[in-house]
Amino acid sequence: MTEMIFSLGVILLLGFAAAKLIHRIKIPSITGYLLLGIIIGPYALNLVSKGILDSSGLISNVVLGFVAFSIGQNFLISTFRKIGRNILWISILEACGTWVLVTLGFLFILKQPFYIALLFGSIASATAPAATMMVVREYKARGSFTDTLLGVVAIDDAWCLIIFAISLAVCKAIVFQPAANVIFPGVILYSLLEIIGAFLLGGTISFLLSYFSRFTRTSGDLLTYTLGFIFLNIGLALYLNLSVLLSCMVLGAMLVNFNKLSFKFFDALRSIDSPFYLLFFVLAGANLDIGLLKVLGGLGLFYIIFRSVGKIGGAYLGGCLSGASRSIKRYMGLGLLPQAGVALGVALIAKASFPEVGEIIFSTIVGTTIVYEIIGPSLARFSLRKAGEIS
Numbered sequence: 001m002t003e004m005i006f007s008l009g010v011i012l013l014l015g016f017a018a019a020k021l022i023h024r025i026k027i028p029s030i031t032g033y034l035l036l037g038i039i040i041g042p043y044a045l046n047l048v049s050k051g052i053l054d055s056s057g058l059i060s061n062v063v064l065g066f067v068a069f070s071i072g073q074n075f076l077i078s079t080f081r082k083i084g085r086n087i088l089w090i091s092i093l094e095a096c097g098t099w100v101l102v103t104l105g106f107l108f109i110l111k112q113p114f115y116i117a118l119l120f121g122s123i124a125s126a127t128a129p130a131a132t133m134m135v136v137r138e139y140k141a142r143g144s145f146t147d148t149l150l151g152v153v154a155i156d157d158a159w160c161l162i163i164f165a166i167s168l169a170v171c172k173a174i175v176f177q178p179a180a181n182v183i184f185p186g187v188i189l190y191s192l193l194e195i196i197g198a199f200l201l202g203g204t205i206s207f208l209l210s211y212f213s214r215f216t217r218t219s220g221d222l223l224t225y226t227l228g229f230i231f232l233n234i235g236l237a238l239y240l241n242l243s244v245l246l247s248c249m250v251l252g253a254m255l256v257n258f259n260k261l262s263f264k265f266f267d268a269l270r271s272i273d274s275p276f277y278l279l280f281f282v283l284a285g286a287n288l289d290i291g292l293l294k295v296l297g298g299l300g301l302f303y304i305i306f307r308s309v310g311k312i313g314g315a316y317l318g319g320c321l322s323g324a325s326r327s328i329k330r331y332m333g334l335g336l337l338p339q340a341g342v343a344l345g346v347a348l349i350a351k352a353s354f355p356e357v358g359e360i361i362f363s364t365i366v367g368t369t370i371v372y373e374i375i376g377p378s379l380a381r382f383s384l385r386k387a388g389e390i391s
Helices: 002-025 029-040 050-054 056-075 077-109 114-124 129-139 144-176 178-182 184-215 219-239 244-258 263-270 274-286 290-295 297-322 326-336 341-353 355-386
Strands: none
Touching: 002 029, 002 050, 002 274, 029 274, 029 355, 050 056, 050 274, 056 144, 056 219, 056 244, 056 263, 056 274, 056 341, 077 114, 077 144, 077 297, 077 326, 114 144, 114 297, 114 341, 114 355, 129 144, 129 355, 144 184, 144 244, 144 326, 144 341, 144 355, 184 219, 184 244, 219 244, 219 263, 244 263, 244 341, 274 341, 297 326, 297 355, 326 355, 341 355
């Protein structure tokens, strides 16, 4: 217990110091936190206790519940009516195109089992909104290309959560339900039950949260109340073997559409989520098995190639189908290449769900995330410059 508390102090204080240094040298925050985790992890300075490392699953489920709940806020029906065909077509096709291309590449070229290929494909569909938004703000980009890019990254991770939830359910049915493998409809049935259950759970918790919210009086009440229902949703999802990501996203989406004061719940959570995110990213780096990176270099390279082609090609196709401008069709995909929080989160879930291969999946995603977070902002800046929206 003493070591765990000491480790928490070390992580938070070094994370705080790293954030200040990161701001000065202008590298993405997530990259800095991952590198910090690697440095203080068991393969380097070993300043993180085993108890904290063993608690990574708990922390990741909590943080991913927060992330999914916040992403649900983007599913406001009135917003979808305003964002236009360009954003919807591009976001759906670049996410689904990456999912399909990476899955097929790993299946037929790298000769990986179907469930492993499917997991890599679903994780690859994620994007990192923070990296792209950081570039837009730094260079004060303005114009239709910028508006479309921000619209796409705002809802892109929502598609990733849906894609991953479907893929994970299918993979679990394939690996853990041998009877379902006899006929393909059996796999689909097990997958649908998990997905429908997540929707029902998120919708029910959303109704209860909204109904009893009239009893909250102060900001402290509101924070306690909101956290209580999110934790309840996460706990029930884990107990019932449902998707934490999907149920929490439905919770947020239902809340934002049926409660006129829903913003106060999201604001309450935003006031305390920073230390949780810091812990999550540092522990993600600490959990990385450095020795695997040498072995996984080729796998990571193929992942980067397949994912990049999927993002760029999917965005181009989406732009063509929606009648977007030439600059959007040609350069939108470059602004969608960074990957970070959601990709790491779902990779951790894959690691916990399939221990035999999970370490390989997780280590590949951590390694490629560092690469993408270093080159991604530069590519986003290049796309904005080519579109003529920054000088």
